[in-house]
Amino acid sequence: MTVIVDAFGGDNAPAAVLQGCAGAHKELGAQILLVGAREAIMHCASEHSISLEGCKILHAPAVLKMEDDPRAAVEGTSVSVGLHALASGEGSAFVSAGSTAGLVLLANGILGCVPGAKRAAIATVIPTMRMPVVLIDSGANLNCTPQILRQFAMMGAAYARQVLGIQMPRAGLLNIGAEPNKGDALHRETYALLSANPQSTFEFIGNVEAREVPVGCCDVLVADGFSGNIFLKTYEGVAMALLESLEQSGRMNTPVTIKQTLKKLRVHMDYSQYGGAPLLGFGKVVIKAHGISNALAIRNAIRQAIACAAVDVAGSIKEAMSIL
């Protein structure tokens, strides 16, 4: 299987990306189509002694920077060239650690949503004290409607079933209170819509308050992109800060049991371990890796891309949208 990778996405590109690709080829046997400025890629690989075995280069002269207005994104960037390659079947999935907004915008233009889908969304698998939960949307769509959020629930449920193996996922709506009348108009209307139209593909368990999530209250957490992103970053930030503080304070005489627990929690909370976040709603597999991805995170994002392509997540989403 060939995975197309944006060599110039993320804070640590291209070195971390090339290292991640090398690791993915070695460990997973993945064929990589590296997209970016050929000279710069060759130079970086040579400078850091990174083997490009199993990697082909697809030249793209430009880079889409974080500070660029994504609406002005031009052709020729590593993201647009990579997405065109995905569209024309040169690989089974595309991975980028670059600007989320730019990736979503370009994927919308180049791949387009599957028939019936109003918007694509970012799904992020979040560890909890029990089972992981699929957060959708974690940042692609800042302005949503109840109909869009309902589609996110369906897409998240398809992902939970296909990738996490949960036959009848429990979906909750991220809101500021449990009662049906809580939240703004968008959330009250979404609650009503999801309650009035029982789905055959997931169980709607109602509003979910953010503090219930860490103890594992649902399988799919439906959110508009703004509050979903606030939720995700708070979740990550608090966990990492607490773990670091505990590790520092107890470095000298921490017993093995606590050390193991800390390590387990850190792995659970560590973005680099669970890879990237799939963009759901396109007809192809697109994985957004964390902007601060290191080589390990890139390797795991490629692993996730392969897993999604293997079970045909994009096909399941297409099917889910077709029954609307």
Place this chain on the structure above:
Amino acid sequence: MTVIVDAFGGDNAPAAVLQGCAGAHKELGAQILLVGAREAIMHCASEHSISLEGCKILHAPAVLKMEDDPRAAVEGTSVSVGLHALASGEGSAFVSAGSTAGLVLLANGILGCVPGAKRAAIATVIPTMRMPVVLIDSGANLNCTPQILRQFAMMGAAYARQVLGIQMPRAGLLNIGAEPNKGDALHRETYALLSANPQSTFEFIGNVEAREVPVGCCDVLVADGFSGNIFLKTYEGVAMALLESLEQSGRMNTPVTIKQTLKKLRVHMDYSQYGGAPLLGFGKVVIKAHGISNALAIRNAIRQAIACAAVDVAGSIKEAMSIL
């Protein structure tokens, strides 16, 4: 100083409220005006052997329930009777652990905002690894404008200066990215407004991503009520879940240093220790205690009410709004 307390607010009312009031009187010498159904208060005090020394009862026949539509809130509830008592000077502050929406709505109607203020907001003091941060708004206003968020920054800064002793607070805007163009229209316009109009009372440090907050990146965190509430509940939920998990896993052989750290963190994250959240923007001190308040949380909310009244927080807010 007399503090007016809603005897029927919160999940554990009235017993936890009465116990908290008894503790506040004993420890702080506070005079309490307990508002609620007289017979039920007397019965509860007698049933749980709670001393009502230092407490007077102000009869209110009705209770505003969590599931009530606050827009339909009627007179005669413990919240409305208590707020009327506050307005007519029968006490220096009002404390309630009842419905936030109901409290805000009734306070708006009975007390009204200070001149110039468009909306009142809930400020919550959140512990971080360094200094605490004042989150404003943490849930009162789901629909905001840039002008409203600018006022929240000013009110939060006044609170940080008056109560936390920070002369020139650093205020950040809770957003989904650091760059000025990140977020929806509300957040982009608020960024522009706060950048274009430097304040003499606080320093605007720009957008703040949720994951930076636990390490203490600003003194005042400005948010619309929806995303502020999502942030707050995620923050609480992750911290408590992690601490519980660590405590359980290491209960048997945790060394003293780790135990102390855990205890310190738990105290830092525990709502019951840092009391309630002040509603800023009214001419009087109104404290919203956590809905799941136990007796200790009520006592600390009363302590906070006394502290706010002592330094005349409401007067500072009035002054801050008058210079607009």
